[in-house]
Amino acid sequence: MTIAAVVLDIGNVLIEWQPERFYDREIGETRRRAMFAAVDLHAMNDRVDLGEPFRDVIYETAEAYPAFRDEIRIWHDRWIELAQPVIPHSVALMNRLQSQGTPVFALSNFGVESFAYAQTHYDFLHAFDRPYISGHLRMAKPDPAIYAHVEANSGIAPENLLFTDDRADNIAAAKARGWQTHLFEGPQGWAARLVADGLLTEEEARP
Numbered sequence: 001m002t003i004a005a006v007v008l009d010i011g012n013v014l015i016e017w018q019p020e021r022f023y024d025r026e027i028g029e030t031r032r033r034a035m036f037a038a039v040d041l042h043a044m045n046d047r048v049d050l051g052e053p054f055r056d057v058i059y060e061t062a063e064a065y066p067a068f069r070d071e072i073r074i075w076h077d078r079w080i081e082l083a084q085p086v087i088p089h090s091v092a093l094m095n096r097l098q099s100q101g102t103p104v105f106a107l108s109n110f111g112v113e114s115f116a117y118a119q120t121h122y123d124f125l126h127a128f129d130r131p132y133i134s135g136h137l138r139m140a141k142p143d144p145a146i147y148a149h150v151e152a153n154s155g156i157a158p159e160n161l162l163f164t165d166d167r168a169d170n171i172a173a174a175k176a177r178g179w180q181t182h183l184f185e186g187p188q189g190w191a192a193r194l195v196a197d198g199l200l201t202e203e204e205a206r207p
Contacts, residue, residue: 048111089187142173
C-alpha cells in the first residue's frame with residue numbers, strides 16, 4: 001500500500017521520556033518509588049496532555065501531597081530535564097523522510113505549554129508538516145477520536161498512514177482504524193521498517 005505520510009509519536013520516539021529515571025537520579029530510587037506509589041503522577045500528566053494548564057495542575061497536585069511537595073513541583077520547574085535526551089537517529093530519519101518528499105506528522109500526547117517549552121529547546125519540533133498535539137486537540141491517544149481527527153484533517157485514508165509509537169495500546173488503536181503501524185522499540189528497527197516500505201534506502205536509514 002502507498003504511504004502518503006508518516007506519523008510519529010514524540011516521547012520515546014524522538015525524545016526520551018523516562019520520568020522515573022530522572023527522579024531516581026535526583027532523589028534516589030527508594031524515595032522515588034514511595035512518591036510514585038503515593039501519587040499518580042502519570043495521571044497528573046494526562047491532565048496536562050488533555051489541555052489543562054501545565055503549572056496549575058502540577059502545583060495543585062503538589063499541594064495535595066505535602067510530603068512530596070517539592071519533588072512534585074520539579075515535574076514543572078525542571079520539566080525539560082525530564083524530557084531528554086534526544087534520540088538522534090530518529091530525528092535524522094525524520095529529516096531524511098522529509099527531504100525525500102514524505103510528509104511527517106506528529107501525533108503526540110503533549111501539553112500545550114510543555115510542547116511550546118520543548119520547542120524552545122528542540123528545533124525539530126517545529127519541522128512537522130502537521131503537528132497533532134493532544135493538549136491543543138483536547139483529546140489523547142488511544143482515544144479513536146484523535147486518529148479520526150488526523151484522517152479528516154489531513155485528508156489521507158487510514159491505510160495510507162504509517163504510524164510509529166512506543167506504546168502498544170496506541171498502536172492497537174491506530175491499527176483498528178486501518179493505519180499501517182510500527183511498535184517503536186528503538187531507531188534501528190524503525191529505520192529497517194522505513195527501508196522495507198521503500199521510503200528510505202539503506203544508506204539514508206543509517207545513523
